[in-house]
Amino acid sequence: MSADPSIPPAALSGEVSLPEQLADVEPVRSVRTPIRLEYDFIPGSASSGYLNAFADRKILGQRSPVDGAVFVPPRGVDPRHGAATPDYVELPDTGHVGGFCVTRLPIPGRDDLEIPYVSAWIHLDGADIGFLGLVAGIDTSEVRMGMRVRAVWKPDDELGRTAENILYWEPTGEPDIPVTAAGTNAWHAKQAAAGEQG
Amino acid sequence: MAERLRADLVLEYPFTRTTGPVIGAFLTGLREGIILGIRRPDGTVLCPPTEYDPESSVPLTDLVEVGPGGELMSWTWVDPPRAQSPWDQPHGLGLILLDGADTPMVHGLLVESPEGLSVGMRVTARWRPEREGHIADLEGFVPEGADQ
Numbered sequence: 462m463s464a465d466p467s468i469p470p471a472a473l474s475g476e477v478s479l480p481e482q483l484a485d486v487e488p489v490r491s492v493r494t495p496i497r498l499e500y501d502f503i504p505g506s507a508s509s510g511y512l513n514a515f516a517d518r519k520i521l522g523q524r525s526p527v528d529g530a531v532f533v534p535p536r537g538v539d540p541r542h543g544a545a546t547p548d549y550v551e552l553p554d555t556g557h558v559g560g561f562c563v564t565r566l567p568i569p570g571r572d573d574l575e576i577p578y579v580s581a582w583i584h585l586d587g588a589d590i591g592f593l594g595l596v597a598g599i600d601t602s603e604v605r606m607g608m609r610v611r612a613v614w615k616p617d618d619e620l621g622r623t624a625e626n627i628l629y630w631e632p633t634g635e636p637d638i639p640v641t642a643a644g645t646n647a648w649h650a651k652q653a654a655a656g657e658q659g
Numbered sequence: 660m661a662e663r664l665r666a667d668l669v670l671e672y673p674f675t676r677t678t679g680p681v682i683g684a685f686l687t688g689l690r691e692g693i694i695l696g697i698r699r700p701d702g703t704v705l706c707p708p709t710e711y712d713p714e715s716s717v718p719l720t721d722l723v724e725v726g727p728g729g730e731l732m733s734w735t736w737v738d739p740p741r742a743q744s745p746w747d748q749p750h751g752l753g754l755i756l757l758d759g760a761d762t763p764m765v766h767g768l769l770v771e772s773p774e775g776l777s778v779g780m781r782v783t784a785r786w787r788p789e790r791e792g793h794i795a796d797l798e799g800f801v802p803e804g805a806d807q
Binding site for chain 1: 664666682683684686688691720721792793
């Protein structure tokens with residue numbers, strides 16, 4: 462017979478015997494154990510190129526020398542092959558939603574995010590992987606895989622060397638990408654098409 | 660060449676954990692100013708208490724008071740404490756075998772200098788005046804007699 466996983470182990474549900482002094486006091490049932498890690502973040506060359514380009518309203522990716530796949534953000538390497546990716550590719554600020562999540566609960570420390578909000582994998586036109594962004598300017602119930610979006614940028618005089626320059630992604634109103642060719646499916650569809658041609 | 664970029668990056672998880680009855684009792688004891696250990700079937704006492712016997716895995720339920728005095732089994736000196744340390748002054752960290760316990764617990768040793776510490780010395784708990792059910796309710800250990 463297998464144990465019911467919803468029932469706590471005996472010692473966690475059972476009675477304990479206590480010294481008399483503690484017999485009638487309110488027991489502690491929870492404890493705060495916050496974890497905080499402070500980093501001094503210094504980007505490498507690939508990330509620096511990416512961040513510096515943001516100041517000029519440009520989004521840079523890098524192209525794999527192995528099969529031409531375009532990665533954004535660029536990390537200086539094609540992680541599938543361990544091949545260096547020295548070549549930058551300038552990408553447009555349009556793409557589609559590859560996948561998304563509607564969040565209805567507030568996150569501690571992120572009072573700037575008004576709930577509900579939509580975080581999404583944004584697949585830029587010309588890129589072969591998605592990167593994370595917020596989707597707004599549309600009711601959360603209307604967001605869908607394959608929906609075409611464009612970046613909404615901060616005003617020019619507020620641009621910095623940061624991905625925060627993009628406030629969110631809004632629908633363009635163009636027809637959706639079919640789900641079979643959206644998000645990670647896009648790469649597989651492209652490979653299959655290339656295989657047929659070859 | 661473009662200037663080198665840098666940014667502060669802080670990862671913070673504001674966890675609250677449920678304790679269960681054993682760890683909960685230990686923390687309740689701290690709030691009330693007493694230290695609890697837990698008795699094993701062979702009569703020895705683990706402090707801090709665990710929910711299960713470390714050898715036989717049987718659930719343990721018999722919580723008993725230990726300390727507040729004990730013997731310093733081993734120690735090291737911390738100078739300076741790190742930014743997130745519970746202590747803001749140089750201090751010792753020791754393995755303290757509390758009276759009535761058979762295993763030592765780690766805690767701070769609140770003395771002015773390492774000259775104030777030696778293996779085998781008697782120490783006793785120093786409590787914070789305001790306690791909430793947390794290991795930090797125990798401010799640390801001081802040489803026996805130091806707070807009198």
